[in-house]
Amino acid sequence: xxxNVNPLAVMVRKLETHTPLGxxxxxxLLALPHTLRTYENQTYLVRRGGDRSECVVLLAGFAFRWKQxxxxxxxxxxxxxxxxxxxxxxxxxxxxxxxxxALTITDVAMIPREAMLELAxxxxxxxxxxxxxxxxxGLISREWMLNIGRRDARTRVAHLLCEFSVxxxxxxxxxxxxxxxxxxxxxxxILGLTTVHVNRMVKSLEAxxxxxxxxRYITFPDxxxxxxxxxxxxxxxxxxxxx
Amino acid sequence: xxxNVNPLAVMVRKLETHTPLGxxxxxxLLALPHTLRTYENQTYLVRRGGDRSECVVLLAGFAFRWKQxxxxxxxxxxxxxxxxxxxxxxxxxxxxxxxxxALTITDVAMIPREAMLELAxxxxxxxxxxxxxxxxxGLISREWMLNIGRRDARTRVAHLLCEFSVxxxxxxxxxxxxxxxxxxxxxxxILGLTTVHVNRMVKSLEAxxxxxxxxRYITFPDxxxxxxxxxxxxxxxxxxxxx
DNA sequence: CGAGCCGTTGATAGTCATCAAAATGAGTGG
DNA sequence: CCACTCATTTTGATGACTATCAACGGCTCG
Numbered sequence: 413x414x415x416n417v418n419p420l421a422v423m424v425r426k427l428e429t430h431t432p433l434g435x436x437x438x439x440x441l442l443a444l445p446h447t448l449r450t451y452e453n454q455t456y457l458v459r460r461g462g463d464r465s466e467c468v469v470l471l472a473g474f475a476f477r478w479k480q481x482x483x484x485x486x487x488x489x490x491x492x493x494x495x496x497x498x499x500x501x502x503x504x505x506x507x508x509x510x511x512x513x514a515l516t517i518t519d520v521a522m523i524p525r526e527a528m529l530e531l532a533x534x535x536x537x538x539x540x541x542x543x544x545x546x547x548x549x550g551l552i553s554r555e556w557m558l559n560i561g562r563r564d565a566r567t568r569v570a571h572l573l574c575e576f577s578v579x580x581x582x583x584x585x586x587x588x589x590x591x592x593x594x595x596x597x598x599x600x601x602i603l604g605l606t607t608v609h610v611n612r613m614v615k616s617l618e619a620x621x622x623x624x625x626x627x628r629y630i631t632f633p634d635x636x637x638x639x640x641x642x643x644x645x646x647x648x649x650x651x652x653x654x655x
Numbered sequence: 656x657x658x659n660v661n662p663l664a665v666m667v668r669k670l671e672t673h674t675p676l677g678x679x680x681x682x683x684l685l686a687l688p689h690t691l692r693t694y695e696n697q698t699y700l701v702r703r704g705g706d707r708s709e710c711v712v713l714l715a716g717f718a719f720r721w722k723q724x725x726x727x728x729x730x731x732x733x734x735x736x737x738x739x740x741x742x743x744x745x746x747x748x749x750x751x752x753x754x755x756x757a758l759t760i761t762d763v764a765m766i767p768r769e770a771m772l773e774l775a776x777x778x779x780x781x782x783x784x785x786x787x788x789x790x791x792x793g794l795i796s797r798e799w800m801l802n803i804g805r806r807d808a809r810t811r812v813a814h815l816l817c818e819f820s821v822x823x824x825x826x827x828x829x830x831x832x833x834x835x836x837x838x839x840x841x842x843x844x845i846l847g848l849t850t851v852h853v854n855r856m857v858k859s860l861e862a863x864x865x866x867x868x869x870x871r872y873i874t875f876p877d878x879x880x881x882x883x884x885x886x887x888x889x890x891x892x893x894x895x896x897x898x
Numbered sequence: 899c900g901a902g903c904c905g906t907t908g909a910t911a912g913t914c915a916t917c918a919a920a921a922t923g924a925g926t927g928g
Numbered sequence: 929c930c931a932c933t934c935a936t937t938t939t940g941a942t943g944a945c946t947a948t949c950a951a952c953g954g955c956t957c958g
Contacts, residue, residue, distance in 0.1 A: 479797060482886040485805040489797040504787040505794065505894040533779055543786060544747040550789075551748065553796045558722045558730040561803045561847030565914070595936065604804030609914055611938060627923090643725040651748040808946070838904065849947055854906060870955095 418442045419521055423469050426495030430548060430652050431541035440535045444528070446521040451514045458499050458512035466522040467503060470496045473518030474593040478601065479510050488602040489556075490549065491515070491594075493579055500546050503528060515593055548651060555648045560604045563643060568603045569613040570642035573623070577632065578646045589631035661685045662764055666712050669738030673791060673895050674784035683778045687771070689764040694757040701742050701755035709765040710746060713739045716761030717836040721844065722753050731845045732799075733792060734758070734837075736822055743789050746771060758836050791894060798891045803847045806886060811846045812856040813885035816866070820875065821889045832874035 424441050457475055470492050477490040492498045498512055503525055532539030559571050580590045597607045617623040622638045624631045632638050667684050700718055713735050720733040735741045741755055746768055775782030802814050823833045840850045860866040865881045867874045875881050
């Protein structure tokens with residue numbers, strides 16, 4: 413990250429993809445007091461019963477939120493990408509059954525809770541943007557529910573890979589290829605599948621020429637066919653386009 | 656509903672279960688302009704591309720939100736009970752891939768969008784309460800993801816029945832029995848199972864004496880055992896208790 | 899009384915989990 | 929540079945859970 417660039421700019425840029433902001437609002441968001449931290453891979457960003465006094469913004473790297481069933485099986489319920497506010501809900505709720513963990517090395521900004529609430533009062537449009545981002549998280553959750561509940565394993569895997577492709581590319585012109593930030597075991601924990609079966613589905617997509625892998629880097633030679641097979645449409649990721 | 660009672664009282668009561676409100680805030684919520692409507696069973700309360708100018712409050716009856724996969728399979732992603740704001744997210748998002756449908760005959764109040772936004776500006780605590788209720792909806796969604804993704808069919812069914820039992824009983828002292836407002840097919844659409852398999856799981860629970868049915872009315876002779884078997888803990892439904 | 903929805907049951911098939919173990923690859927230290 | 933370790937990916941064999949298909953019974957309602 414270059415010097416002299418406000419670290420929160422990545423968050424503001426993200427908010428502006430779905431909500432228009434005025435100069436004042438943008439300035440107020442960038443002026444939020446914050447402290448920067450770096451977390452290692454596989455450490456908790458937010459833990460059960462942890463501190464509720466700060467809001468965490470993901471600046472670089474990836475993180476995920478998970479829950480656990482009685483038998484120890486894990487379900488990943490959200491994945492966060494740079495610019496995301498990863499625990500906005502903890503401004504309002506005492507959440508004890510969910511954990512947020514770094515998927516890679518991450519840079520985050522911690523913003524005091526009071527500053528967030530005050531911002532929402534003084535700059536309604538900025539508060540509106542924050543709430544909107546949380547509502548989009550809900551949209552994604554519900555699409556995941558559909559994915560897990562009503563699509564077969566291959567379609568599920570393909571759908572998730574498509575979603576990441578869109579979420580990780582900032583602009584529409586970017587090629588559909590990226591570095592998958594997680595293991596197949598973690599994919600399984602997102603999709604409600606076992607590691608073994610995820611592997612077989614990935615290989616099956618590869619065998620059909622819909623996916624090319626070089627290590628963790630994947631590309632999609634035939635994006636349109638893949639989307640059709642995956643039952644994927646990016647509409648739920650960009651709900652306010654054309655409105 | 657008796658005369659001289661403000662229909663929105665059911666909503667305010669619900670909000671107060673998770674967020675304390677002052678007299679002013681309560682009064683402002685009750686003073687929201689609204690029109691009352693009744694919807695028949697199986698009609699759309701909110702439909703794709705529909706009107707975004709009003710917020711719908713469920714006063715009596717039940718409703719659900721659903722999405723559809725390519726093959727026509729349906730996934731129910733939320734169920735709403737009296738007092739719920741069922742489309743708060745549409746104040747912020749243009750949602751086209753989700754529908755909200757009445758499960759029973761329902762009474763609703765329609766509140767103009769502008770009045771809602773103005774209320775949030777003039778009475779921050781009331782706005783806070785509204786957002787909190789939306790965050791709780793997110794908590795439930797994520798528990799459903801865990802349920803669908805990582806629990807077997809019997810546990811899934813039992814968990815859902817436990818959840819409804821808690822959500823439908825207003826007070827802690829209420830017995831754990833209620834009138835199930837949906838068919839087994841709809842249960843399947845919530846749980847990602849087929850009708851046939853839901854039926855078998857329900858019967859299996861019944862055979863073990865964990866469930867008694869009289870038509871749609873169900874009771875739980877051994878609530879504690881059922882909760883254990885269902886991997887159910889009501890914590891996610893009452894996130895702010897003890898905080 | 900017929901129509902239609904809902905719940906129930908049986909037989910069969912298929913998807914995905916489970917168990918076990920071998921490859922691959924990155925990182926470490928000698 | 930070469931063992932060596934460890935996480936991750938891959939493969940095979942087997943079995944369990946759930947879907948699918950088909951049909952029947954019960955109930956409500958016009």
